[in-house]
Amino acid sequence: MDSEDDFNSSQMSEDDFAQDSDVEIDEGKDAESARSSSCDASDTWTVDSDFDDDVGFESQDKDIKPNKHAYEVDFNVFEPSQIQASQHKQIAEVSSILVQPPEATAILLRHMRWNKERLIDQYMEKPEETLESAGLGQDAATNPPKITKIQGFCCDICCEDGPELDTFAMRCGHRFCVDCYRQYLYTKIKDEGEAARIRCPGDKCNRVVDSKSLDLLVGDDLHDRYQELLTRTYVDDKEKLRWCPAPNCVYAVECAVKDRELPRVVPTVHCDCGHYFCFGCSLNDHQPAPCSLVKRWLKKCEDDSETANWISANTKECPKCHSTIEKNGGCNHMTCRKCRNEFCWMCMGLWSEHGTSWYNCNRFEEKSGSEARDAQAKSRQSLERYLHYYNRYANHEQSAKLDKDIYLKTEKKMQQLQSSTGMSWIEVQYLDTASHALQQCRQTLKWTYAFAYYLARNNLTEIFEDNQKDLEMAVENLSEMFEKPIDQLQGLKVDMMDKTAYCNKRRIILLNDTAENLKQGNWEFNVALS
Amino acid sequence: MSAGAKKRIMKEYTECMNDPPTGMKINFNEQNMTKWEVLVDGPEQSIYAGGHFKLEINFPNEYPFKPPVVSFKTKIYHPNVSNDDKGSMCLGLLRADEWKPPNKVVAVLRLIQTLLIEPNQDDAIEPSIANEYKENRKEFEKNAKDWVKRYAK
Ligand SMILES: [Zn+2]
Ligand SMILES: [Zn+2]
């Protein structure tokens, strides 16, 4: 099948780092490399056990992927023509069940948002009503939509009238001149990208313009665009399909992971365009953190990060409503802007208890103040905890960018070197492989910190932190190598390949561990996973 | 802009002249009929009473298949009007997915009037002002009246 070949061949090129090292090791070309990459306890472990064995040669079915890692999910990548084909296949299938022509079946399916089961059930129960609601009723059959001239008609859109005016209305009776109706549909399709559920132009009318009416009114010039949009809605309607969010990418990915499963699995998929993204939320790959934690974390960062540093130094929280108060003058008599609570900046006690003689702030031991100070200390502590994780999260994000910059510079120099010494592209490929691994590992590390922020402390967490530390060290070691002078790089090839393999391995260990435990519900979080 | 669109705008203007919306004055220039200037008096029963607000209504080329674009030229403290030099509004009828071609500008003008009397807190363009409106009505009214004095006299 075409799709499988496409998928696999692209997969191969994306994962070539693993293959490269595999080839090197297997051929025994490099004893050093083989030894050091298996120096870790897990001897039997190979980095490249996942995709590469079945790269479209032996097995055509990705679902039978024996060595799939715990953190990986099954998915397929489709190109537009395949999506179209899959629509047609379903239409044909349902059409034979309902004994309806394919055109009508297509309308019915779109109307039911491509929910086959629901359509079949509903149709079997009350066929007439089902047809009617999709604009295909008896009436539609005997009385197909048509363009007519009406005596005394005046179009409410363009204000034209006259007995020669062509007009159109669906069964809701909202009649307009054909030009206006057409113009309306053009605007919706061309400018607003609507197709399957364009509403009647009538004021407040929600009747969907059925495709028979569309066929009657819309010319061939819009046909392609219309079909494209129908495909778009098809993907949008299917729970199992998602567009790749990479800019200008035309592929859609199919994955069976459902929304309700997201607390137990982080479904990272890999589009043929090269982009790794989360099927659950369409964000960039965020393993090992589950979608809901990611959402929570990003929201928190947005709310806090810019100001967090400043806040910790210059502000306190209102002891009553906990909104942040900034002290901008010398006066210690504070009024919370939000709840109007009046309190003392020094001791956080109620201002009313200070009377007029706050100068010595002798109410330090007062109950209201000490409670508030406790609360304050707690909230400081939680801020510090947050900053601990945030700084590391942000650091990996930043470092990934720097790694990439350095790599790009290195690559450029390497190219110069290549042309002057006649080295082949293959010989510098290891740099690209290393850079790719670094990016991916940093991406993972970054999210381990968001993940850890929400973890409760227990044994499992400690194991996680060990894995995190190991990966972090591996990454920093590899990252360092890129800072070496360019003329030394070639001599470090073997070392670099080892370190790359090791990074990949540590990443897989960490991801496998987190994914297993997530699947089994072993993690204890300090927030609820929604 | 098509002849049909021009005809429609012209007709809408005539209708507005025959039955002018209360408290509004429309400055119409036949040379440039796609841009109306509307002077709105703050409704008596609202906190904007006594203020005079200049609005601009711009008709897009696709009018009436796309909604007109409304902006406050006079600064106004209101949850549904952007607090910048654009003074834009984007809710209800004014949104492309809500607007239907038979809808008329006069309905937009009525919407604005309604919003001056009672802001829509759920569809705010200025969340902080909406929040103040919700949580601290006194403060909101004080600020709004303040702005009327400062900008809309
Ligand atoms: Zn018309
Ligand atoms: Zn209708």
Ligand SMILES: [Zn+2]
């Ligand atoms: Zn893609």
Ligand SMILES: [Zn+2]
């Ligand atoms: Zn996600």
Ligand SMILES: [Zn+2]
């Ligand atoms: Zn407060």
Ligand SMILES: [Zn+2]
């Ligand atoms: Zn005090």
